[in-house]
Amino acid sequence: RKEVEQDPGPFNVPEGATVAFNCTYSNSASQSFFWYRQDCRKEPKLLMSVYSSGNEDGRFTAQLNRASQYISLLIRDSKLSDSATYLCVVIGGQAGGSYIPTFGRGTSLIVHP
Amino acid sequence: NAGVMQNPRHLVRRRGQEARLRCSPMKGHSHVYWYRQLPEEGLKFMVYLQKENIIDESGMPKERFSAEFPKEGPSILRIQQVVRGDSAAYFCASSPRQSGVGEQYFGPGTRLTVT
Numbered sequence: 001r002k003e004v005e006q007d008p009g010p011f012n013v014p015e016g017a018t019v020a021f022n023c024t025y026s027n028s029a030s031q032s033f034f035w036y037r038q039d040c041r042k043e044p045k046l047l048m049s050v051y052s053s054g055n056e057d058g059r060f061t062a063q064l065n066r067a068s069q070y071i072s073l074l075i076r077d078s079k080l081s082d083s084a085t086y087l088c089v090v091i092g093g094q095a096g097g098s099y100i101p102t103f104g105r106g107t108s109l110i111v112h113p
Numbered sequence: 114n115a116g117v118m119q120n121p122r123h124l125v126r127r128r129g130q131e132a133r134l135r136c137s138p139m140k141g142h143s144h145v146y147w148y149r150q151l152p153e154e155g156l157k158f159m160v161y162l163q164k165e166n167i168i169d170e171s172g173m174p175k176e177r178f179s180a181e182f183p184k185e186g187p188s189i190l191r192i193q194q195v196v197r198g199d200s201a202a203y204f205c206a207s208s209p210r211q212s213g214v215g216e217q218y219f220g221p222g223t224r225l226t227v228t
Contacts, residue, residue: 034216043204043219044156087156100169101146101217105155 003027003102004090010108017078021107023088024070031092033064033071038085038106047073047086078111085109115140117207117220118187125226132192132199134223138207145188146217147173147180150202162188195227 005024013019025033033050048055050071054063061074071090075082088104118137126132138145147159158172162182173180177195182188192199202224206217 041202043221045219046216049216100158100161100171102158103148103156 004088004104006086006088006104006107008105008107010110012110012112013078015078015080015111015113017111018074018076019078019109020072020074021086021088021109022070022072023090023104023107024068025088025090025102026069027090028066028069029092030090033062033091034089034101035060035062035071035073036087036089036103038087040085044087044103075109078109080111080113083109083111117142117205117218119203119205119220119223121223122221123224123226125228126195127228128196129194132195132225134190134192134203134205134225135187136190136205136207136220137187138205139209139218142207142209142218144208144210145182146206146208147188147190148204148206150204150222152201156204159190192225195225197227200225200227 003026011019035047036044037047038044048057048062050062050064052064059076063072085106085108087106089101091101092099117139120135143164145162148156150156160173160180161169165184177193179191202222204219204222206219208217
């Protein structure tokens with residue numbers, strides 16, 4: 001089983017739709033979780049951290065389910081500009097206390113008019 | 114506050130040559146990470162450095178690859194005797210503290226092409 005798994009998609013949705021992605025992780029000792037966004041051939045950019053209590057930033061909501069070992073990202077009222085690849089990042093839990101981030105391969109979102 | 118800077122943005126090398134990739138972290142950031150991304154692949158961790166120290170190089174190939182982050186100047190990722198399989202985008206990221214509690218800020222990447 002891969003350390004961090006994401007459905008590669010693509011998710012094709014119309015403007016205004018609500019879309020959700022999940023990301024599963026294998027190491028139950030993982031400590032920190034993030035969502036990044038990567039536009040084609042550009043650098044990843046931090047979208048939001050994921051807290052145990054869940055967090056919301058405008059149209060974006062992130063949640064953590066430790067029992068089932070997954071995190072989710074919900075995007076409401078999708079915009080054309082939301083089209084990108086969304087990367088799940090999991091940190092911590094490795095032997096020796098290393099804090100090396102593990103990136104998922106990303107989920108591609110395409111928002112169409 | 115300037116972001117993470119990487120240069121060159123594009124680098125073409127013939128097989129057997131050396132490639133040097135440079136990364137200047139954000140001001141005030143003392144933690145640098147290097148990643149490699151192959152086409153249609155995810156980001157793969159290579160090495161984590163602090164000033165003058167390699168903290169974790171578990172993701173870096175044992176041969177031909179080396180990294181440093183000197184007291185003064187940028188972090189350097191060096192690839193000796195490049196092969197076609199080294200062609201990829203190499204991203205550097207910086208963080209103000211250990212990534213377990215902080216976020217990472219990425220540079221624009223260096224796209225290495227080996228001919």
